[in-house]
Structures are given as structure tokens and as C-alpha cells.
Amino acid sequence: MKESQAYIERVKRVNRSHQRLELAVDQSLTALRAGQALLARPMNKDYEAEQWDPYLRELWFPVEVQARNIVVVERPARAHYLPGQLLSLIGPVGQPFRFRQKLRNILLIAYDTAPAALLLMLPPLLAKQVSVTLVLMGSARQYETSHLPEEVEVFQADDSLAWPDMVMTLGWADQVFVLVGQGDEMGSFAAVMRLMRERHSELPTNYVFGVLQRELPCGVGACHACVLNLRRAQKLQCLDGPAFDLTDLRLN
Amino acid sequence: MKESQAYIERVKRVNRSHQRLELAVDQSLTALRAGQALLARPMNKDYEAEQWDPYLRELWFPVEVQARNIVVVERPARAHYLPGQLLSLIGPVGQPFRFRQKLRNILLIAYDTAPAALLLMLPPLLAKQVSVTLVLMGSARQYETSHLPEEVEVFQADDSLAWPDMVMTLGWADQVFVLVGQGDEMGSFAAVMRLMRERHSELPTNYVFGVLQRELPCGVGACHACVLNLRRAQKLQCLDGPAFDLTDLRLN
Amino acid sequence: MAIEIVRPGKFSLIVSTPVMPAAGTVGFGDRYRDLLDYERLGALVTNPVTIEPWSGAAGTRVIGLDAGVLAHTGLPNPGLAKVISLNRRVWAKMPIPVILHLVGTSPRQMKRAVAMIDEVDEIAAVELGLSDDIDLDSAIDLVAEAARMEKPLIARLPFYESYELALPIAEAGADALVLTAPPRGTARDPHSGKLVSGRVYGPLVKPLNLRLVGRLRRQIPDELPIIAAGGIHSPQDARDYLEAGAVAVQVDAATWAQPKMLERIARDLGGWIATRQKDALPDEWNPDMSHTEAMQRRARQPDD
Amino acid sequence: MAIEIVRPGKFSLIVSTPVMPAAGTVGFGDRYRDLLDYERLGALVTNPVTIEPWSGAAGTRVIGLDAGVLAHTGLPNPGLAKVISLNRRVWAKMPIPVILHLVGTSPRQMKRAVAMIDEVDEIAAVELGLSDDIDLDSAIDLVAEAARMEKPLIARLPFYESYELALPIAEAGADALVLTAPPRGTARDPHSGKLVSGRVYGPLVKPLNLRLVGRLRRQIPDELPIIAAGGIHSPQDARDYLEAGAVAVQVDAATWAQPKMLERIARDLGGWIATRQKDALPDEWNPDMSHTEAMQRRARQPDD
């Protein structure tokens, strides 16, 4: 965890709804792993002239880490970024995703959110021959996936959150990661858990993880705005997250 | 007076302290004349995402109007501008400078401010063989003039506001424009008027003009933040200015 | 659409969209004619007017802040009589009701003002500005005096005192409340280094006043309309205030920074407000009550 | 440099720079260790602590605003006893005084808190947070009870009530005042569409509180130090408060957005403050007064 500076080197549109920013970052950030994020804000060389709108840092989940200290993030196309913009980055924020040792089939679910936070894991997993299924639910169905690796099998869930081969996918999956949009996260998790419970009478631990992307004011465990109630303890999204075992998270 | 949009097409440094922005502007603004200004603010295509820091529009005095709807402004080098930035412009703001019919020699004074607001008049005046003297006073003395037309004769005033050939320049000048920085404008004008009065027992009208560049919240005469007290009336910098006859302005 | 923005009773003030400029932001007349389509606004609220002429504040009056501005104009104005004679013709042409903002000074002066204003058909209503340091009794006396006017009286409450003043002012005869005037603050002029005190404008005023409006709406009688003001910089800001129970909103300094935003908000809520009719017209409202000139003038407008 | 930030008398609290984080912004311990050099700060002010454990607020707690943020954390904390046992070691290692922020609830609970805190040498002073809706009498009782503590008592006043509370609280035994807690406000969560009420942070709070500090400084006894808080986002913001008569300042949400800014402000004023010594140490100040642990611990530091 440190603060470093970066530049937006390139901005390119990847689909109707999203653009990718190539960031020239500090060496230390290239060690960043899937699940970990950056807290970013535009900055000004002259700190007395710092601008405060937008105010909070944005939570950016890298989708790609390239050679030459380039980290790529995916942002909504509406947002306005210009190459050459200086950024302040705090990171890495949070813990890497924990994958099963013998992971063979993984199910990724993006519910009312673009799947960006789930994309950094793709290259390593695919390299290890892990078969990846991505299911888009709710507003996530508007997300175009043509720019994703073709090995990834993509489904669109219907309004009851079901998708073709759902039963099979759920049966095969060794691990499930459920990424939800901001708002009623616990409600969205609960909805997905109902699907799961229909398949597995008894859900094992370390099987289905919920991934959060709430706004993080501080990102270092200081402001306590990201507290989560687990069965036995309170945890912080910024320090302990973004992924939590959904059998452990209090969903109501 | 209208609101229009513009883009920053190019940003280039002109001296140690300043940079020039080439703006691709609406056709209507190319009719803009020396003395008139623009009220500029960065804007966002998505107006619900409008950013409010900085808040007030900046008062920009064009230094050059080129073909192809390009207007050039000069800004401090500290300020951070990127090509491609979309701008909202309100203008033209204010009245053109009024020059004497048979103007032969003009004296321009920049006191505690860069002379940007006085530069747009140079090409037309020089074309008409008017000889131009520019005197830099106070902090204006740090302003490097190598990028200005070489026909312009530049002097640096000393701490008592005197400069070589002052007596001669004052004697020859048919008109004087005194541009002052923000802060104690009336005090700066008064100081310069003392110089003048030492030369001319009785100062004629339409001879020495004070040029103001106070921040203008509205620019259209609505907010009344730019009221000026003249001998016989109250005037507004935004509608009646930026130049006021210093024999008419209340300096205390 | 037609929205009643004053309490049921002797007067009525109808606007076609619940959005208007705040006092002090758009001048006395039509200074924004090149940048705004007045027809799209609910009403014109003039700059503050005093009975006697006031000269502007000396020295710096504007300090740019991070995402805001501090302004202390000193409310320069040539005095009520002059303001009327200078702007009467423009007001007559205005396609929307004209609300004159009157600076509350003394009841004696108020008496003179009332007499003058009652003569001016072009003025649809008066918004009375109560100074920040005013005590409760003086405020009540002022409002009581102003309420003798034959036009709707809207009272604009100061930011810090609005809790204490709201109910008493309502009882003293105000037909509607504006919550609130911009808060006073102090900032340093970066050029002169001097401290300047004045009014603070910016988006951050909105969450403060939204809370205030939400709370006060639950405390004052339903029949007394609240016009919300403070920090509105987007249509959503305005909708939030209406959701909180305001019948209309006033947009302030955002108009200086981005004039079109005022019109956008007005157009947006002009449609959205349909669902607010019930709140906008309290049930007790009696359709054949006497109407103001504004109403009659509106009747002559091509309907929008 | 050494600046006394509590009133002359039984206690003393010396800081080496008049800049500290505001309660609720940097946690209970050293959570900012990777991003801040604590040695450069004047003191650590902990997150709010309650006697009993509090769970965090449910649902959305953070809403980004234009140039600001609304946060309603619900002040989650494991309760005073646990907070002490969990952080004691970190506090002992802190190169700066530790000020514990205690949420004011009931005098009964306060009695228990005082007993616990008096046992903890690592706590240099207590900052008592008074809730926004507190009435004068309850506030006085709370402060009187807290003042029995054998440590300096700093009272943090709510934004809207600070005028009414300042003098009575001072007389009830506060050794310094923090002006003020972040104002409460309401904003709509763009994701859930729900209204959330909480504290509002942002640069625009500064001109409001600067005015307040300037006015109150002229109203309360000179010997009672004011620690200014609210909207500080640059060294100049902090200097303005000192100019207005504050002996020190607290930086709040700016630290979340740009952690280095807190340190910059502290370094900057650490030098600048020299010229403020006179204000910082009231004339009545008696150099051989008893000193707090903070003072003794500082003595062991390599001098900076």
C-alpha cells in the first residue's frame, strides 16, 4: 500500500459502453494481483491548485497488467479522460482473490455491473487451462463482451437470473465469484445465493464468493465507511475484501 | 453575447511564465475586438456530470484571432490545460477599446499583471504604423516579451514606476492604457495617475484609460459584483468595461 | 401545468414550472435574455431592492472558492422607486410572474415600500429578505407590516436562523417561505490578502439545506409552501428538494457558472413536476380564489 | 516549536505543529502509517469511541458529492474497553500525543469512561463529541462529568449549535473547543435512490466555519483555545483559521482524498506557526505548570 503517481498514456474505446485507460504506473503496482484495486484521482502538479470535484477517489480494478509498467483499467465511456492527465493512485487496495488449488471450472457472475473487477484473473486462469464461464445478470446484460478472450464462455441470464445450461454450469463450477453493482449489494448476493441453494443443499465454504465495489473514502481501514457484518466478525471491504465468502456474509 | 462551445486545439509555452492556448471557437467569436473578453470554463458533454471546481468562469482576453475560427489566449504556465478539453465560452464580454482617430503613439502599461489583455490591439495598430510602447511595472517586470512583435518598444519601470525616456514617452503618447492586476486596482490606478499629473497639469478626457480584469461572476450585468463608482454614475466592468477613463473613475 | 406556490387564501401565485432564479443572481430585468429563455422559467426573482439607494460594497466582492464562490455585493441598487421606473416596461413584457426581492430593513420603510409596490401591477409578488442577524421580534414586525400588501408575501429566511424563524414568520403572515438565503461566510482575498465576509454559494450547500427542508417540511403546516434554495446545480438537486416537500426551487450561483443549467433544470422539472401536483396544490386549495395579475397575464400567453 | 492547545490551569497539552487529523478520519491507531509520517503531525485524534460497542450504520454510508462527500458511518466501534486494549501498544509508540474522541451519550456512561481513561497513560487528552440534537442542559451535564477526568478535556461542538453552546460548555469545564463537527446533511444515494443523512465534508465548509471561528474568537475568553475544524484542504485554509484566532486546526476528509495534503499542511504550518506563538500561548500561561504524559513522551523524542 502506497501513494504513487501515474499518467494516462492512452484512452481507447473497447465497446459501446466502456473505454480502457492505459496507465503508466509506478513499478510497485505491476505486482498487483486479481482482486486488488487502485484508488485513483486526477491530480495537479501544483498541490495548492488541487481540484476537489470529483472528490472521492474512484475504485479502479485493473483488467490487464502489461510490460513497461503499464496497467490497464476499464471505465464507463461516459466518463471523460484525456491522455496526459496526471493521476494519484493509492494501492494495491484489498486482498487478491483466493483460488482453489485444483481449480478446473470457474463461474463468474456480474450482476448489475460491468465485469471489469473479474477480468484481471482471466489471462492466468486461461493459461492454466481453467475453463471460465461468465454470466451477465440484470443491467450487466448490456455489456458487450466481444473484446474479451474468446475462450471465455459468456451467458446472459434472463429476468429470473437463469441462463442456458445453468444447472450444468453450477454443477461443474469449482468456484463462483459474484460481482455486484453498488446499491443493494446484500440483496443481490441473496438473490444469487437462492440460485446456489437450489443446486447445493449444503453450500461448502470457499466455494461462492461475493465481490464488492462500494466507494471507499480512505481505502486503508481508517474511516470505517466500508464495514461489513460477517457471521462472527466485522470486516472492512478495503482491507479484507473485495471478496467475501457468501456463506459467511450477513445478507440481511 | 452568447454562450458557445470550444475545444483546446493546441497548448504551447511562449515564455517562462506563460502558455498560449489555441481555441477552436464558434464563428461568431472571430468578430471579437481588442478590449473584449471571454468567460471560459471547462465543460463536460454530459451536463449531469458537470464539474464545479473551478467554479467561476475565467476571464480570458484573446491575444490573437486567426483564420479558421481559431482564437488564441495566453494563460499562466502553472495552470494545467490539455488539448481536446471541451470549453464553454460566454462572450464577447465588454466593449472594444476606443482609440483616437489619428492615433500615432500609444503607451501601454501593465502593472502587477501580464499584459495579455493589451496584446490583441497590437497587430491592427502596428499595421497602421502606430508606434507602441509597453511599460511593465511591479510584478509585470518578470514577464518575458521576446515573443511579442519586435516593433513594440518595451521598458521595465523601476520601483518608483519610472522608466528610461519616461518624460518623452508620456509627452509623445496620444493615448495611454493602464492594465492592472486584481487586488487594489484603484490604488494602482492612482499611482499611475500621479505620474501622469506630473506631466500634464490638466489631464484631458479620452487620454488615459484604466483597464480592469476583476473576476466576473456573471458577465452580463446581473450579479452586480463588478460595480464601479464613476464621478457621475455607477458602471459595470462586464458591460461598460474593461476600460474606463481614469479622469472619470473614483480612485478612492 | 400550473403550480400554486403560495398558501391558500387571499392570494394565488401560479408558476408553470417549479424552477426560478434566486434573488441576486439574474438582475432586476432581463439581463440574461441572450443566454436564457425566460419563458421556460417559473418566475423571475429580482435582485435585492432597498427603499433607499445603496451603493455597492467597497473593494473585493467576489472570491472564487473550491467548487463555490463567496460574494459580498453590498446589494447595490438605486432604490425601490428607481428600480420600478427603470424595469417596469421589461417586467410587463416578461412571459412569467415577476417576484420583487425586497431587503428587510425597518417596518417604517416597509410601510412606504408596501404603498409603492401595491401600485405596480407588473409585480406579482414580493419576496422579503430577512437579514442574518435579525432578532425574532424585528422579523415578525417586518413581516406583519409587509403582509399588509395586496400581493402574496414570500419570506426568505437566513440560513442559520431558519429553524427559529420558520413558524413565527408563517404566523406573522408569510404566504410562503424560501429556505434559505445563502449562508454567510468569510474567505481571504488571494489578491489583497484581506478577509471578506459575504454569502457562500456552491453545490455543498445543497445537502445542508436538503436536510433542513426535509425536517422543516415535517414541522410547519402542510398548507404553507416551501420554496427550496441552496446549492442547486443539477436537475437531480432540484428534484431532491421537491421530493423533500418543496413546491418549487430557486437556482442561485450555478446560473453564473453555467447559465444553461438553470434552463435545463426548469425544462426538466417542468415535465417531472406533473407527479407533484398534489403537493403543489394543497387539498384546501379553492380553484375560484382571486388571482394575481401574473395569473391573468399567463392566460394571455400561448399555452405551453 | 511547542504550542499549548488547552487553557492555562491544571493541564497542559503541547503539540509541535498546530495540525492534526479530525476525529473519524484516520482510525483508532496508525492505519495511515504507509501514507503519512505521523511524526510530522501535532497529535492523533482517534475515531469516535463509545462506551458500549456500536455496529456500523446499515446500507449506504458514503455518497460522493460535487467537491465533497456525505458519510454516515454510524460510528462503528467495539466499545471503549476494547478500543483501548487493541490500540494501547500502537498509541505508546506514537511520536505524538494521542487524543481519544469520545462520543457523548449519557453522564452515567461518561462516569464509567472517565474511570477507564484515567488508567490509560497513552491517552494524552479526550475530545468529547456532542451530538447535533443535544440540548444545552444535557451538554453541560456531560461536560461537567467528563471534566472530572485527570486529563485535558476538549469539547467538539456541533455545527449548528456552536453559538449557543460555546460559552456554557467552556464554563462547564472544557479546556479547549473544537469548532466544529462536520455539519449534518442529507443526500440521495444515486444507486439505491434512498435519502441518506450524515455528515457533510468538503472545501465549502471552510468559509462557513472561518466566519464562525472569527466571530466566536471575539466572544469567548481569550484564555480558552479554539481548535478549528471544517473544510481544510490546503495550507492556506489552515493559516486562515490560525489568523482568525485558532491555536490549531483539524483536517478532515481531505486526508481521504489526498493523504499527503494533511502532512503538507502540518509541515507548512509547523514552520509558519512560529509567528503565532503569542496567540498559541496566552499571557496567563505559567511555564512551570504540570505537564501531561504527552509532554514527557515528547521529551524522549529525537528533537525535530
Ligand SMILES: Cc1cc2nc3c(=O)[nH]c(=O)nc-3n(C[C@H](O)[C@H](O)[C@H](O)COP(=O)(O)OP(=O)(O)OC[C@H]3O[C@@H](n4cnc5c(N)ncnc54)[C@H](O)[C@@H]3O)c2cc1C
Ligand atoms: C440511540 C441511537 C441509536 C442509533 N442507531 C443507529 C444505527 O444503528 N444505524 C444508523 O444508521 N443510525 C443510527 N442512529 C442515528 C440516527 O438514526 C440518525 O441517522 C442520525 O442520528 C442522524 O439523524 P439526524 O436527525 O441528524 O438526521 P436528519 O438529517 O435530521 O434526518 C432525520 C430523518 O429525516 C430524514 N430526512 C432528512 N432530510 C430529508 C429530506 N430532505 N427529505 C426527506 N427526508 C429527510 C432522514 O432521512 C432521516 O430519516 C442512532 C441514533 C441514536 C440516538
Ligand SMILES: Cc1cc2nc3c(=O)[nH]c(=O)nc-3n(C[C@H](O)[C@H](O)[C@H](O)COP(=O)(O)OP(=O)(O)OC[C@H]3O[C@@H](n4cnc5c(N)ncnc54)[C@H](O)[C@@H]3O)c2cc1C
Ligand atoms: C446599515 C448597514 C450598512 C452597511 N453598509 C455596508 C457597505 O457600505 N459596504 C459593505 O461592504 N457592507 C456594508 N454593510 C454590511 C456589513 O458591513 C457586513 O459586511 C455584512 O453585514 C456582513 O456582516 P456579518 O456580520 O454577516 O459578517 P461576519 O462574517 O459576521 O463578519 C463580521 C466581521 O468579522 C470579521 N470576520 C469574520 N470572520 C472572521 C475571521 N475568520 N477572522 C477574522 N475576522 C473575521 C469580518 O471580516 C467582519 O469584519 C452594511 C450593513 C448595515 C447593517
Ligand SMILES: Cc1cc2nc3c(=O)[nH]c(=O)nc-3n(C[C@H](O)[C@H](O)[C@H](O)COP(=O)(O)O)c2cc1C
Ligand atoms: C440595514 C442594512 C443597511 C445596509 N446598507 C448597505 C450599504 O449602504 N451599502 C452596502 O454595500 N451594503 C449595505 N447593506 C448590505 C450588507 O452589506 C450586506 O451586503 C447585505 O446584508 C447582504 O450581504 P451580501 O451583500 O454579502 O449578500 C446593508 C444591509 C442592511 C441590513
Ligand SMILES: Cc1cc2nc3c(=O)[nH]c(=O)nc-3n(C[C@H](O)[C@H](O)[C@H](O)COP(=O)(O)O)c2cc1C
Ligand atoms: C445516543 C446515540 C446512540 C447511537 N447508537 C448508534 C448505533 O447503535 N449504531 C449506529 O450505527 N450509530 C449509532 N449512533 C450514531 C449515529 O448513527 C450517528 O452516526 C452519529 O450520531 C454520528 O453521525 P455520523 O455517523 O453520520 O457521523 C448513535 C448516536 C447516538 C447519539
Ligand code: FES
Ligand atoms: S474505506 Fe475507509 S475503512 Fe474502508
Ligand code: FES
Ligand atoms: S459580472 Fe455580474 S454584473 Fe458584472
